[in-house]
Amino acid sequence: MSxxxxxxxxxAATLTTTSFVPQVFRIWKTKEVKDISFMMYxxxxxxxxxxxxxxxxxxxxxxxxxxxxxxLLVLVILFFKKSYSKKE
Amino acid sequence: MSxxxxxxxxxAATLTTTSFVPQVFRIWKTKEVKDISFMMYxxxxxxxxxxxxxxxxxxxxxxxxxxxxxxLLVLVILFFKKSYSKKE
Numbered sequence: 001m002s003x004x005x006x007x008x009x010x011x012a013a014t015l016t017t018t019s020f021v022p023q024v025f026r027i028w029k030t031k032e033v034k035d036i037s038f039m040m041y042x043x044x045x046x047x048x049x050x051x052x053x054x055x056x057x058x059x060x061x062x063x064x065x066x067x068x069x070x071x072l073l074v075l076v077i078l079f080f081k082k083s084y085s086k087k088e
Numbered sequence: 089m090s091x092x093x094x095x096x097x098x099x100a101a102t103l104t105t106t107s108f109v110p111q112v113f114r115i116w117k118t119k120e121v122k123d124i125s126f127m128m129y130x131x132x133x134x135x136x137x138x139x140x141x142x143x144x145x146x147x148x149x150x151x152x153x154x155x156x157x158x159x160l161l162v163l164v165i166l167f168f169k170k171s172y173s174k175k176e
Contacts, residue, residue, distance in 0.1 A: 005145045012142055015135030022127035035123040039110035047103030054096045 013066035020073035027080045038081050045074045101154035108161035115168045126169050133162045 027033055048070040055063025115121055136158040143151025 005142065008138055008142045008145060012135050012138035015131050015138060017135075019128045019131035019135055022131070023125040026125045026128075027123070030123065032123045035115070035118065035120045037111040037114045040107045040114075043103050043107035043110070047100050047105075047107055050096055050100035050103060054093065054100055057093045057096060 010062060013062060017066045017070045017073075020070060020077065024073055024076050024080075027077065027084065031084050033081045033084045034086075036077070036081050038078065041074050041078045041081065045071060045078060048074060098150060101150060105154045105158045105161075108158060108165065112161055112164050112168075115165065115172065119172050121169045121172045122174075124165070124169050126166065129162050129166045129169065133159060133166060136162060 023036075027036070048067045052064055052067035052071060055061075055067060111124075115124070136155045140152055140155035140159060143149075143155060
């Protein structure tokens, strides 16, 4: 696989992984989670966990790092969703 | 790459791609987007678009399909966020 292609993959991984950061900060600031879908982040958590395992199976360190970071950020959002949900 | 490893990748792609569906339905139903981070989905959109391009470069049809579907779902959420945001 060429060096240039791996730069695209690295850029893509950086964008998709760090995308969760502004959502974490928004909830951290507002303590509001009403419009957030729990099911989305639950499915995303199992998805990125499987991507991590896939990265492990194909010996891709970058996939393992990107997906373990994503899994942790998604876990924080799931925790926020449970903690800040008001009884409706 | 073995068949078993590709099953893990297929499962992972299915989970991460379909994870956006419950969020789309939630907004569709409630018309509420206040707690959703625009920056998250903007970064996610560019990220999955680059993953699509990466899939194209390495000739992975499954990566191209998974990421074009993700990009479309993320685009719907971005459109909802802009449409349903109230002036604060």
